[in-house]
Amino acid sequence: MSLFAKAQEVFELPNADLIYRPKFIEESEASDLFNHLINTTPWQQDDINIFGKTYAQPRLTALYGVEDKPYSYSGITMHPHRFTKVLLALKHNIEEISSQPFTSVLLNLYRDGNDSNGWHADNEKELGKHPVIASLSLGESRWFHFKHRTLKQERHKLLLEHGSLLIMKGEMQEHWLHQIAKTKRKVKPRVNLTFRKLINL
Ligand SMILES: O=C(O)CCC(=O)C(=O)O
Numbered sequence: 389m390s391l392f393a394k395a396q397e398v399f400e401l402p403n404a405d406l407i408y409r410p411k412f413i414e415e416s417e418a419s420d421l422f423n424h425l426i427n428t429t430p431w432q433q434d435d436i437n438i439f440g441k442t443y444a445q446p447r448l449t450a451l452y453g454v455e456d457k458p459y460s461y462s463g464i465t466m467h468p469h470r471f472t473k474v475l476l477a478l479k480h481n482i483e484e485i486s487s488q489p490f491t492s493v494l495l496n497l498y499r500d501g502n503d504s505n506g507w508h509a510d511n512e513k514e515l516g517k518h519p520v521i522a523s524l525s526l527g528e529s530r531w532f533h534f535k536h537r538t539l540k541q542e543r544h545k546l547l548l549e550h551g552s553l554l555i556m557k558g559e560m561q562e563h564w565l566h567q568i569a570k571t572k573r574k575v576k577p578r579v580n581l582t583f584r585k586l587i588n589l
Pocket residue numbers: 494496505510523532548566568580582
């Protein structure tokens with residue numbers, strides 16, 4: 389995989405370490421990976437429960453893990469597939485760049501502007517106290533919104549581009565929420581992969 393030497397951007401934020409690498413994967417390789425993942429991933433759509441009502445999750449997902457350990461969030465329990473060769477190679481590259489081992493990757497497919505991921509933090513117990521989460525984006529660019537839980541002026545957005553890697557670490561999941569909002573713009577599909585480390589509780 390060709391990694392670009394282009395400098396990463398480190399954002400100065402209270403209670404968060406956020407690093408953005410716009411060209412983590414070179415354009416044509418990112419496109420090949422995008423097509424491969426769109427076509428070969430066993431995408432699923434789960435039901436989520438919000439205030440006692442059941443909705444279809446507004447995106448498709450798939451979970452891969454080095455172990456069979458299930459992962460639960462928003463009332464959904466996902467059972468992992470075993471890592472494919474392609475995802476394992478990607479995991480190794482991302483581990484190297486982020487100096488962090490990962491056990492799992494959650495894939496999200498946003499089919500169009502109606503697909504989204506509501507305000508949340510990745511703060512499940514099995515991620516540990518201050519998790520490092522590495523998020524690779526492929527396909528259509530979408531805005532990543534993030535806001536501090538108590539410092540109301542701390543509200544930002546970052547365009548996550550094709551082939552980019554975003555690393556969230558430090559206290560970010562404790563103090564900030566993030567989302568991918570719906571958009572009325574005509575947007576093509578986007579695949580996002582979030583690498584995580586699940587710990588034994
Ligand atoms: O699609 C994204 O960039 C964010 C995904 C995300 O926040 C998650 O899966 O927890």
